[in-house]
Amino acid sequence: MNIKHHPTDQTLMDYASGTMSQAMELLVATHMTVCPHCRDKVAEFETMGGAVLENVTRMEMADHSLDHVMAMLERETANENPAVQELPMTRRIAVGESITGSAMPSIPTPLVKFLPDNVLSLEDVPWKTLAPGVKHFQLKSVESKGTVRLMKIAPGVSIPDHGHHGHEMTLLLKGSYIDDIGRFRAGDVADLDDDVDHQPIADTAEECICLIATDAPMKFSGFLPKLLQPFFGI
Template sequence: MNIKHHPTDETLLAYAGGALSQAMELVVATHMTLCPLCRDKVAEFEACGGAMLNVNQSLSMDSDALDHVMAMIEQESANENARVTPAEMPRRVAVGGSITGSAVPSLPTPLASLLPDNILSLEDIPWRTLAPGVKHFPLKSVQTKGTVRLLKIAPGVSIPDHGHGGHEMTLLLKGSYIDDVGRFRAGDVADLADDIDHQPIADTAEDCICLIATDAPLKFNGILPKLLQPFIGM
């Protein structure tokens, strides 16, 4: 999988430190099952945090303590045998505990664990029409002050031009879209702050399916989308 767009280092650092909301953590964890680069980065951040914690708990700090910590991180990066596989990697995104496995082999574990047992693939999602050419499936079990949902966009259909009242993260699971930021394909993540406006358009012959989490309502730039916003819940 040729992944070109990743969560920012700030987002990955927040994930490693347990500082993300459950909705944002779900997007990052699902992306990490597909992306070895981000798995390695998070492992390094976690190793750094653990090493710094050990240093801080010491009664005294040697003058070379920082060098010692950095050496530990480099050793962790070099030790491929210490790397966990996607199936083994613990998932913090869970309702009531950690995720250790899944009965849904065709879906990434963090996402699969939050779907009904009868959903074995993206084709099994009971989509609900949101707008012409756009369907969704809300993940109501995820605790968030914003929204988290699966979104299905038909070929050639666009999401209305909008900005953000907060953080928005979108993980592409199938198909692709293009917007003001770039072109996103399966495995890519759009990690957008509140200063980004865009209008995603599904640009291939297949449906574009993505996992989207927001922590605040979108800011639509058109009159009609603004009027419909209370009904579509975005």
């Protein structure tokens, strides 16, 4: 798969450190299923983060190692049955096995648990009409901070011109679209902030299906999209 557009380094660092919302995390994990480049980048950031944490821990121990150890022993002996404290999981969504073929899998592994059990391919998704030529399906089980949805755009149809009140990422799962930034094909990610306005137009050859994650509502310029926005949660 010839992927030309990737998440920014900052986005991948946030993923590696576990500081992004589940909506964004799901999209990055899905992209990494088909992108060895970003898997390697995240592995590098995780290694760097581990090294920094180790150095900080050593510095703290060097400053007051005896006091630190004695305080820990006193806390443990004060409680006959100390509770086991587990570190929080860095990430909650598994990337899954890397796919090295030339095509996107029918349902990438990270998406499986967020879709109805009877959905075996993207064509099985219970789509809801958003506008003529545009359908969507919101993944309900994702945590409340941010939204993530699948969107299907008919050939040649455009999404209304819009900006963003925050961070928006779009992962192409099937087909392609073009906007002011460039052409995006299956596997590509558009990683956008509130400085970008665009109007994606699906190519005429086939329908375009994408995964879209946002941490704030879109900012539409037209009256009708603004009017309908609260009803569709976009």
